[in-house]
Amino acid sequence: xxxxxxxxxxxxxxxxxxxxxxxxxxxxxxxxxxxxxxxxxxxxxxxxxxxxxxxxxxxxxxxxxxxxxxxxxxxxxxxxxxxxxxxxxxxxxxxxxxxxxxxxxxxxxxxxxxxxxxxxxxxxxxxxxxxxxxxxxxxxxxxxxxxxxxxxxxxxxxxxxxxxxxxxxxxxxxxxxxxxxxxxxxxxxxxxxxxxxxxxxxxxxxxxxxxxxxxxxxxxxxxxxxxxxxxxxxxxxxxxxxxxxxxxxxxxxxxxxxxxxxxxxxxxxxxxxxxxxxxxxxxxxxxxxxxxxxxxxxxxxxxxxxxxxxxxxxxxxxxxxxxxxxxxxxxxxxxxxxxxxxxxxxxxxxxxxxxxxxxxxxxxxxxxxxxxxxxxxxxxxxxxxxxxxxxxxxxxxxxxxxxxxxxxxxxxxxxxx
Amino acid sequence: xxxxxxxxxxxxxxxxxxxxxxxxxxxxxxxxxxxxxxxxxxxxxxxxxxxxxxxxxxxxxxxxxxxxxxxxxxxxxxxxxxxxxxxxxxxxx
Numbered sequence: 001x002x003x004x005x006x007x008x009x010x011x012x013x014x015x016x017x018x019x020x021x022x023x024x025x026x027x028x029x030x031x032x033x034x035x036x037x038x039x040x041x042x043x044x045x046x047x048x049x050x051x052x053x054x055x056x057x058x059x060x061x062x063x064x065x066x067x068x069x070x071x072x073x074x075x076x077x078x079x080x081x082x083x084x085x086x087x088x089x090x091x092x093x094x095x096x097x098x099x100x101x102x103x104x105x106x107x108x109x110x111x112x113x114x115x116x117x118x119x120x121x122x123x124x125x126x127x128x129x130x131x132x133x134x135x136x137x138x139x140x141x142x143x144x145x146x147x148x149x150x151x152x153x154x155x156x157x158x159x160x161x162x163x164x165x166x167x168x169x170x171x172x173x174x175x176x177x178x179x180x181x182x183x184x185x186x187x188x189x190x191x192x193x194x195x196x197x198x199x200x201x202x203x204x205x206x207x208x209x210x211x212x213x214x215x216x217x218x219x220x221x222x223x224x225x226x227x228x229x230x231x232x233x234x235x236x237x238x239x240x241x242x243x244x245x246x247x248x249x250x251x252x253x254x255x256x257x258x259x260x261x262x263x264x265x266x267x268x269x270x271x272x273x274x275x276x277x278x279x280x281x282x283x284x285x286x287x288x289x290x291x292x293x294x295x296x297x298x299x300x301x302x303x304x305x306x307x308x309x310x311x312x313x314x315x316x317x318x319x320x321x322x323x324x325x326x327x328x329x330x331x332x333x334x335x336x337x338x339x340x341x342x343x344x345x346x347x348x349x350x351x352x353x354x355x356x357x358x359x360x361x362x363x364x365x366x367x368x369x370x371x372x373x374x375x376x377x378x379x380x381x382x383x384x385x386x387x388x389x390x391x392x393x394x395x396x397x398x399x400x401x402x403x404x405x406x407x408x409x410x411x412x413x414x415x416x417x
Numbered sequence: 418x419x420x421x422x423x424x425x426x427x428x429x430x431x432x433x434x435x436x437x438x439x440x441x442x443x444x445x446x447x448x449x450x451x452x453x454x455x456x457x458x459x460x461x462x463x464x465x466x467x468x469x470x471x472x473x474x475x476x477x478x479x480x481x482x483x484x485x486x487x488x489x490x491x492x493x494x495x496x497x498x499x500x501x502x503x504x505x506x507x508x509x510x
Contacts, residue, residue: 243465254461256438257490301436302419304490305467310418312432345461402457 004108023189024196029203032230033061035384036222037237038208038245040064041073042184043362043369044237045191046377047384048200054378055385058199061231063224065207069188072239075307075339076370077262077296079275079286081118081179083138083145084412088395089348090141095392096375097178103374109190111182112289117274118179119148119156121324123168127280130411131174138176148173157274159325166323168281181275181286181294187373211249211359219249219358235360235384240305240340242363249356253363254345254401258299259309259338260367261317265331267291276324279411283320293331295321299341299367309338341366346406347413351380351393360384361398368413422498425480437473439463440485441505466490471505474498 002008002021012019035051037044040062051057064070080100082093099106100113122128131147138145150162153173162170192202203226210223211234221230238245240257268291277284277296284296297317300309314336322329344350344364349372351362362380365372375392382390389397400406419431445451445459464470470490475483487496487506497506 241467243463244467252458252462253465254457254463256463256465257467301431302472302488302490302493303439303465303470304493306491306493308493310431312418401461402453404453 023193024202026204027201029061029206029224029226029229030201033201034059034231035233035235036060036229036231037062037235038222039071039237039239040068040188040192040202040204041071041237041239042069042187042191042373043239043365043376043380044235045188045195045202046373047235047237047362047380048202049191049195049198050378050381051385052195052198052200055381057385060195060199061201061203061229062195063206063208063222063229064202064204067204068192068202069185072339072341072369073184073188075262075337076184077284077286077294078181078184078288078370079118079179079277079284079296080113080115080182080371081176082143082371083118083120083134083174083176083179084409085134085137086407086409087141088407089409089412090138090143092375092379092392092396093372094141094143095378096372099374099378100182103182103187103190107190107194109186109193111186111190113180113182114289115178115180116286117156117175117177119153119173119175119274119276121153121170121276121278121280122172122174123170123278123280128172131172134412135174143176144178145174145176148175157272157276159271159327160276161324161326168320168323170324179275181288183289184370191377208245208248211245213249213356217356219356232358233360233384234358235362235380237362237380239363239365239369240342242342242361246354246361249354249359251354251356251359253398254350255342255364256303257305257340257342258302259304259306260299260341261297261309261314261336261338263295263297263314263333263336264288265293265295265328265333268293268331271327278320278324281320283317283324285321285325292334293328299343300338305340307338307340341369343367345401347409348407349376349396350398351376351396352383352389352398353387354398366413419493419495421474421486421495423476423479424484424498424500425482426476429476429479433476433478435475435477437475437483440471440473469496473501
């Protein structure tokens with residue numbers, strides 16, 4: 001496996017870049033593994049990477065029914081932030097942001113993490129109260145977040161319209177300067193490369209069809225489209241399809257799957273310096289390094305696995321975008337798509353053990369999982385390795401819905417549900 | 418946008434409706450007798466079917482009435498709608 005460095009890049013240039021080896025292996029599945037991860041998205045691959053690196057568990061398979069990073073990892077709007085309200089969430093998402101800060105060097109793979117600042121707009125008194133509450137809560141947790149006047153918001157994002165004559169004028173904003181974006185595909189590829197190098201088998205085009213259990217109910221393997229694989233530990237990291245996979249083990253989940261839409265424009269020169277989100281009028285926007293405006297819309301109203309959604313949802317978002325940023329009114333949109341997000345009743349994830357021995361689950365990231373990718377994989381790997389929840393994952397058990405200790409992040413989720 | 422056949426008003430566009438979640442989840446008749454797990458099952462656990470899904474809609478900008486709907490969650494095709502209170506099509510008895 002090549003290491004990327006200035007020297008190897010220069011040598012590659014001299015040979016016309018024809019000498020690069022494949023970034024990860026594509027092996028045939030073995031008959032048995034110490035652990036099996038279902039789902040080769042960012043979270044699943046990160047889990048495998050940290051299992052191998054931090055816990056020495058290298059005999060691991062990551063099973064993917066489609067292609068690597070082809071689900072929500074390749075469909076999200078790549079925003080990173082940790083300005084969540086409650087202590088439990090703030091700790092979890094901040095853990096992820098800290099890992100983002102050094103992820104490119106950790107993986108020797110450029111994930112293009114760009115802390116360009118995430119600004120959340122307020123349009124009414126309620127927004128001001130909610131966002132200021134988040135600012136204060138974040139600062140108590142040592143997380144940067146500050147309150148801006150409309151004029152300060154425009155200073156940070158000069159193309160923002162703070163006119164008083166629009167339908168929902170901007171009356172203030174909160175700003176997390178360490179928030180930003182990263183390159184979503186590179187995150188999946190970097191983790192895949194790092195995991196594969198440490199011995200993890202990444203097996204694409206391998207759909208799980210059943211979870212095999214012994215008389216005590218414990219997991220003993222999985223049935224797949226590429227044969228039976230024996231294992232005593234299974235981690236389900238299947239996002240929108242979590243309910244489907246967990247049903248194979250007879251476990252009902254507090255999850256519903258909805259389409260969440262996004263769209264990108266034609267690429268243009270750099271015009272948009274940060275990330276701007278508005279929960280109230282259902283829009284968020286940033287500009288990729290390639291120059292496309294990356295725009296996030298809301299979820300559709302109904303349960304669906306269709307990876308598409310109603311056009312009126314995207315159109316509604318563009319109404320908001322063009323009012324906040326009038327210069328984009330004549331911009332052409334190139335693509336519009338949907339991803340299937342696994343939404344929990346409290347908009348917080350579920351990470352940990354299940355009633356089935358040997359079966360672990362990491363799901364419920366809903367509309368905002370990308371930002372958590374490194375932290376999610378890190379704490380879930382520890383949970384799978386030790387058999388007990390990592391301290392940061394401990395509040396996010398499946399059991400909280402029985403005990404009632406919900407972690408309500410509906411406001412911080414920042415996507416209209 | 419879905420075109421939804423309201424049993425009372427006929428086929429109307431989706432933005433006249435509000436989604437009402439999974440259908441046929443009966444409110445417990447004796448809530449005092451329920452334990453934590455049963456409450457969690459009632460309040461939070463959902464079938465989240467990939468395929469034929471039974472769900473409620475409400476025609477808020479029309480007749481304002483709830484009704485049930487059978488929809489394929491893979492194709493989003495609506496198979497049929499039927500009044501609230503009726504049992505699910507294809508269900509035993």
